[in-house]
Structures are given as structure tokens and as C-alpha cells.
Amino acid sequence: MLIGLLLAAEIAGLLKTTAIAGWDDDFSGSTAVLCQNGKKVAVMTDEQDWGDFHLFFYEHGIFVPESFVSTSKGTAKLLVADPSKVERADYLLIAIPSESQSSSPHLFYKLGMMATAAATVAEDEDSFHSQMIDSLWKQVQANLNTGES
Secondary structure, eight states: HHHHHHHHHHHHHHHHEEEEEEEEEEEEEEEEEEEETTTEEEEEEETTTTHHHHHHHHHHHHHHOOOOEEETEEEEEEEOOGGGGOSSSOOOOOHHHHHHOOSOOOHHHHHHHHHHHHSSSOOOOHHHHHHHHHHHHHHHHHHHHHHHH
């Protein structure tokens, strides 16, 4: 989540364009953050309305056909239901610094997220989600301001 959001903010800022960071997490559902010229301008989640979530991409000129990224033996493959609908697909390999890598099972990460959510004072799920996005955005801004991205 953080790396995708940082990448979208930095690309949008450097290229003076629009970029969307999107992710799906079985803990908080699907989320998309729209960045323009390096600034966060909109957030959409499928928790509000699944149809509106997909419409969000179309409204901002990003058509995402039915697709899935598969990895096998270290090789990523873009699997698309109708390849003729793909105009361009970019593959970026982002190196994760060794101090940020985890050798722990994914389950521990999820349990950590659940513990954080339980400790967060939020009125409801929407409030918690907003706090999560705000926290991620603060980390993005800190990275961009220090030039460590």
C-alpha cells in the first residue's frame, strides 16, 4: 500500500500528471487514491459502492480490463480476459530495502493490522479507513520531503 501510494504521488508530481494507486486488501477491501501533481486529491473505496469504485477509474481516464497479475518462479505475467483491450501495461520492479523486508508469514502482518485497528479510536469503519489513508499519506509526504523515495 505505502509503496504504491508513494510511487503514484512521486510520478504524478515529477511528470505533472495524474496517477492512481490502487490496492485490494482482505482486511479493508479495495482502495484507490488519486494523485494529481504530487497531491492527494481523491480517495475511493469499494466499501461505499462497488460499481462507483470501478467507475472512478473510468472517470479519470484509466480503463482497467478484467485482469490479474500472476507470479511463477519469480516471473510476473499479466493475464487479461481480452488482450485487445490493453493499450499499454507497464511492469515496474520495486526493490524493497532489506531492512524493510520481512521474513515473517503474511498472517503476522494481518494480525498486526487487526491489532492496530482494535486499538484505533474510530467511530465506525469509514472513520477507521479515513484514518488509515491519512496515516499512509503522512508517511508518503515524509518520504517525499526527505527525498528517500
